[in-house]
Amino acid sequence: MSQTFLDRTLDNLRSAWRELRDSTVARGLGFDENENRKERWRNQIEACLARRGGAVSARARAATLGHDFLRLDEAGKKEFLHLLIAEFDVDRDRVSDVVADWTAADDVAERALLEAELRTALVPPFRSLLKEFNSLPQGVKFLVDLRADLLRWRREAPGLGILERDLKTLLAGWFDIGFLELSRITWNSPAALLEKLIAYEAVHAIKSWDDLKGRLEPDRRCFAFFHPGMPDEPLIFVEVALVNGIAGSVDDLINRDEDAVDPGHADTAIFYSISNAQAGLAGISFGDFLIKRVVAELQRDLPNLKQFSTLSPIPGFRSWMQKQVDARNRGEVTGLPAIAGASATVRANRGLPVHIEAAITDCEDLFEPQPSAERPEQVSPETREALEQLCCWYLLNARRPDSGTAFDPVAHFHLTNGARVERLNWLGNGNEAGWQQSFGMMVNYLYDLADIEKNHESYVGQGRIAASGAVKRLAR
DSSP: OOHHHHHHHHHHHHHHHHHHHTSHHHHTTOOOTTSOHHHHHHHHHHHHHHTTTHHHHHHHHHHHHHHHHHTSOHHHHHHHHHHHHHHSSOOHHHHHHHHHHHHHOOOHHHHHHHHHHHHHHTSOHHHHHHHHHHTSTTHHHHHHHHHHHHHHHTTTOGGGHHHHHHHHHHHHHHTOGGGOEEEEOOTTSOHHHHHHHHHHOOSSOOOSHHHHHHHTSTTEEEEEEEBTTBTTSOSEEEEEEEESSOOOOHHHHHHTOSOOOOTTTOOEEEEEEEEEOOGGGTTOOOHHHHHHHHHHHHHHHOTTOOEEEEOBOOTTHHHHHHHHHHHHHTTOOOOOOOOTTOOHHHHHHTOOOHHHHHHHHHHGGGSSSSOSOSSGGGSOHHHHHHHHHHHHHHHHHOBOTTTOSBSSHHHHHHHHTTOEEEEEETTSSOSHHHHHHHTTOEEEEEOOTTTHHHHHHHHHHHOOOOBOHHHHHHHO
16 A cells, blocks of 8 residues: 555544644643643543543544544554553443442342442453544544554453454444445546545455456456445455456456446356455454345346356465475474364374375475576476366365464355365466465355355364365365
């Protein structure tokens, strides 16, 4: 994302809050600019939380505090947030006293009152300040971006995790799917919104305005979720190609190497890019709802569509292979937990089946220090065959040790939504990113509307992955 775009977004927020900060109400609040910085912050926070002077004054105080926060550098922001959680977190002494009173109480009504008091006591005061920010112009966007910063800082400032988790809880409630609006984005949408698509595209970079225009032609669709508190900011968006038959090359879709299809005659909708636009909403999922809502929209407008499929990257495959090669080189057992029903030998040593070990051996020379190929076209037919077998086995069997879910994050997303692994595509993504992720391979996940619920329950409940016969045969 360009720095110019970020600066402009931040300037809009500062400008919106500056008007409140400089209002007659704010000027009459009596903040002392000569105070020590921390003391001024402390007094400002206490004044906001006390809500003296009513809602208008509280809003002006929050705007003053928020505007001052936006002017801080990164170190200053961390200092402010550490003060916020150190001095305005839960009063644990009060919580202990209420718990002691509840333990001693023998009356049901008294216990009910104490339980209500305990719920109140467990809410940190800083949450009230966050809610005050929410009421300001573009306040929701401010809080979303604040959480994005907190996620970025979590390693170097782990103490701020308390605030990040609390903020996530608030945002999850505010961004409930019931509040979101699905809108189609076209070439006639506001230029500022189109600029954001270019900035936020996370899967297949939009290289120019001409590139964007090509993705919004009549045989293409783009849909996004919006929130009423952020009406000009897409939360997540999906790009769709209307074609005949399941597409196997994202380069063809994006570069438009094939003739355009009349949308009224297309039989397949290909979801080829899904991008989360707001880093601060990480872990708050909209993608499953987005796909299902878009399918419903497309079915309504284009009843000729018979298939709904993705053309998806396989971002974990090469790194998974590298782990197996490194483990072998160290003389360790390779493999990750396999699906229920795997052979007793595989489950016992958590290793890979013999034929998969052999396939890794056939592909080992693709890695450093002297890779035999540096792009998909240079891969020999024998190595390609081994790679395809490995990739299908990986999609159906490689699991995360902690959860038992699919190791590949994109696979997990679509499998959770009820899709099935339909087809592997050699040279699906021939650029550098495709090579680094999966040696240029991509995969189609098919959303068969009759089987979505069954596939979802099978994967979430039993860990079973739905796949076509062709994929299963390749994995053997």
